[in-house]
Structures are given as C-alpha cells and as structure tokens.
Amino acid sequence: MDTIPLELEKVYDLAYKALTKHGCDDLNADCVSTTVTHAERDGSVSHGLFRIPGYVASLKSKKVNAVSRPTNNYLTQNAIRVDGDYGFAPVAIKVGLPELIKTTSKHGVGVLTITNTHHFAALWHETEALAENNLIGIACTAYKPSVAPAGAKKPLFGTNPISFAWPRKNNTPVVYDMATSTMAMGEVQVAARDGHKVPFGTGLNKDGEKTDDPNQIANGGVLLTFGDYKGSAIAMMIELLAAGLVGDLFSFEAKKEDNNDGGPARGGEFIMALSPELIAGKNWNEHANKFFDQMTSLDGVRLPGQRRHKNRIDTGPRNINSGLVDKIQSLL
Ligand code: NDP
Numbered sequence: 073m074d075t076i077p078l079e080l081e082k083v084y085d086l087a088y089k090a091l092t093k094h095g096c097d098d099l100n101a102d103c104v105s106t107t108v109t110h111a112e113r114d115g116s117v118s119h120g121l122f123r124i125p126g127y128v129a130s131l132k133s134k135k136v137n138a139v140s141r142p143t144n145n146y147l148t149q150n151a152i153r154v155d156g157d158y159g160f161a162p163v164a165i166k167v168g169l170p171e172l173i174k175t176t177s178k179h180g181v182g183v184l185t186i187t188n189t190h191h192f193a194a195l196w197h198e199t200e201a202l203a204e205n206n207l208i209g210i211a212c213t214a215y216k217p218s219v220a221p222a223g224a225k226k227p228l229f230g231t232n233p234i235s236f237a238w239p240r241k242n243n244t245p246v247v248y249d250m251a252t253s254t255m256a257m258g259e260v261q262v263a264a265r266d267g268h269k270v271p272f273g274t275g276l277n278k279d280g281e282k283t284d285d286p287n288q289i290a291n292g293g294v295l296l297t298f299g300d301y302k303g304s305a306i307a308m309m310i311e312l313l314a315a316g317l318v319g320d321l322f323s324f325e326a327k328k329e330d331n332n333d334g335g336p337a338r339g340g341e342f343i344m345a346l347s348p349e350l351i352a353g354k355n356w357n358e359h360a361n362k363f364f365d366q367m368t369s370l371d372g373v374r375l376p377g378q379r380r381h382k383n384r385i386d387t388g389p390r391n392i393n394s395g396l397v398d399k400i401q402s403l404l
Contacts, residue, residue, distance in 0.1 A: 127335055
C-alpha cells in the first residue's frame with residue numbers, strides 16, 4: 073500500500089477544506105475535521121480521512137445539513153435530548169456533552185439522547201470526553217443493516233458499536249469501543265481496499281456461506297455478530313437504546329430513509345454518564361486502580377484504549393493511503 077506522510081495539522085486542513093468546499097460552515101467543518109484528525113492521531117484509520125469522501129457525498133446530495141445548529145432540550149433533570157438539526161453527529165455531541173457533564177456531575181446519573189444526526193465516526197471520542205471529566209461514559213448507536221442476528225443469514229442489525237470509558241485520576245481513561253459485529257464495516261472495507269483477508273467467519277457471502285474475503289462480505293454478503301447469540305443480544309440492546317429509547321430510526325428504518333449516497337445514514341445515539349465520585353464515594357479511583365493492577369499483572373493483558381493512547385504520544389506525521397489523499401484532493 074502506497075502512503076504519504078501527513079502532519080496532523082495537514083490532516084485537519086484536508087478534511088476542513090473538503091467539508092467547507094461542499095457547504096459546511098466553520099462550526100460543522102471544525103467538529104467533523106477534529107473528530108477525523110483525532111482518529112488519525114490515535115490510529116483509528118477506518119474512522120479518519122477514510123470517511124471524508126462519504127461525508128462529502130452526503131453534503132453533495134443535501135442529505136446532511138452542512139450548517140446545522142443542534143439544540144439541547146431537558147426532558148427531566150437528568151435526561152437531555154439534543155436535536156441534531158440533521159447535521160453530522162460530532163456537532164450535536166459538541167453541543168450536548170457539556171450539558172450532560174454538568175447534569176451528571178450534579179445528580180450522579182445523566183442521559184443524553186441525540187436525534188436527527190448522521191453518525192459514522194468512532195464513539196470513543198464522546199465516552200473519553202466524559203472520562204476526562206471524571207465521569208463514566210457509555211455510548212452506542214445503530215446503523216443501516218449489515219449484520220445478521222444469530223441464526224439468520226440476512227442483515228437486520230447495524231454494526232452497532234458500543235463504547236465504555238472509565239476515568240482514572242492522573243492517568244488515561246480505560247476505554248473500549250467496539251462494533252458488535254465480528255468487525256466494523258469500515259475495517260472490512262479497508263481490508264478489501266488493501267487486499268487483505270479477514271478472519272474466516274467474519275461474515276457470510278451472498279450465498280450465506282462463511283468467508284474470509286472482505287469483498288464478498290461488503291458486496292452482497294453479511295457480517296456476523298461477535299460471540300454468536302451473545303453478541304446478537306448486545307446488538308439488539310443497542311437497537312433498543314439508540315433507536316427505541318432515543319426515539320430515532322432503527323437500522324431497518326434508517327435503510328429505508330437513506331439515499332445510499334455513501335455517507336452516514338440518519339439515526340440517533342444514546343449516551344449515558346455516571347459519576348463515580350457521587351455513586352461510589354471518594355475512594356473510587358484508588359479502589360478501581362487496585363483492580364487494574366490485578367488485571368495488568370497477568371501475563372498478556374493490556375487495557376483497552378492503551379494502543380490508541382500510545383499512538384497519541386507520537387506528534388509526528390501519519391502515513392495516509394496515497395489513493396485516499398488523491399481522492400480527497402480531487403474533491404477540493
Ligand atoms: P477493535 O476490534 O479494533 O477494538 C475493539 C476494542 O477492543 C478497542 O477498544 C480496543 O482498544 C480493544 N482491544 C483490541 N485488542 C485488544 C487487546 N488485545 N486487549 C485489550 N483490548 C483490546 O474495534 P472494532 O473494529 O470493533 O470497531 C472499530 C471502531 O468502529 C470503533 O471505534 C467503533 O465506534 C467504530 N464504529 C462506528 C460505527 C458507527 O456507525 N458510528 C459502526 C461500527 C463501528 P484499542 O483501541 O486500544 O486497541
């Protein structure tokens with residue numbers, strides 16, 4: 073794979089120019105470009121610049137509001153709904169998260185339901201932002217169907233990611249962020265682009281047979297959930313939280329609504345925050361650290377989030393797929 077070294081400021085500039093060229097104002101372009109740049113910084117390549125052509129496609133088709141102005145509405149003292157004004161999710165998150173932090177730090181528990189947005193970024197951005205404010209964060213979102221429920225050969229669930237972040241004082245938070253499919257579709261697409269196989273059983277081909285060919289899964293095939301019926305139950309829970317509870321589209325409804333422009337479909341996101349200080353008490357950090365010490369003392373264990381946080385320390389350029397850079401430059 074040919075790559076080109078790009079400083080993080082250049083990554084941001086490239087994303088920002090592509091988005092503003094296609095109608096985004098500063099707020100909308102800045103929120104998305106920041107999310108994309110942080111993904112490249114941390115080595116979440118399937119959610120970095122790789123997503124820009126899709127974001128641009130959804131601006132060109134006018135599916136996404138390039139000048140969105142999300143608004144917060146308090147449903148109860150602990151539950152806030154952000155109306156995303158049909159823009160990209162990072163904008164609604166930027167507007168909603170400070171209110172969630174405020175209410176959770178006061179009441180111990182808070183819920184942010186995000187509606188009318190278009191989301192295909194990683195979720196650790198939002199859970200980690202909560203952890204940086206000494207809160208536990210849980211977030212999940214549904215997407216268009218590409219994953220078969222356990223026992224089925226046809227898609228009904230999205231790749232439905234869920235992220236959890238645990239804060240640690242004077243340390244990076246412990247964060248996991250994972251699709252409930254065997255693999256995120258972005259990773260499958262990147263494997264197809266780069267000519268790599270995926271583990272056998274990641275998904276089924278169009279005839280319903282297990283395959284290790286990412287092209288066959290991405291084109292007419294279907295992904296499977298991780299852990300068979302157990303992952304399937306979690307994927308179902310995410311549909312219910314991010315669509316049923318939030319009051320936005322289930323994956324199957326998002327598919328019907330979407331214009332298939334290659335950009336993110338419309339949908340909602342469920343974010344919950346908890347204050348360990350108010351719920352567990354003053355000793356929460358020391359107590360949890362004892363647990364993490366036990367965990368990391370076992371041979372072979374690393375904490376989730378560690379790979380990204382190590383990548384983050386490197387302030388140098390990132391190697392970006394040259395074809396992708398050319399593609400984005402052709403959009404400017
Ligand atoms: P991965 O399988 O790469 O990683 C899942 C999690 O496991 C990460 O938190 C990772 O931490 C952790 N992890 C990986 N290896 C180990 C290990 N050996 N020990 C301990 N922890 C480990 O992620 P996915 O491919 O499932 O998902 C990728 C991204 O796709 C996510 O960010 C998700 O939000 C996003 N996504 C977004 C969608 C959307 O619609 N918005 C849809 C689907 C996915 P670390 O990062 O440190 O490696």
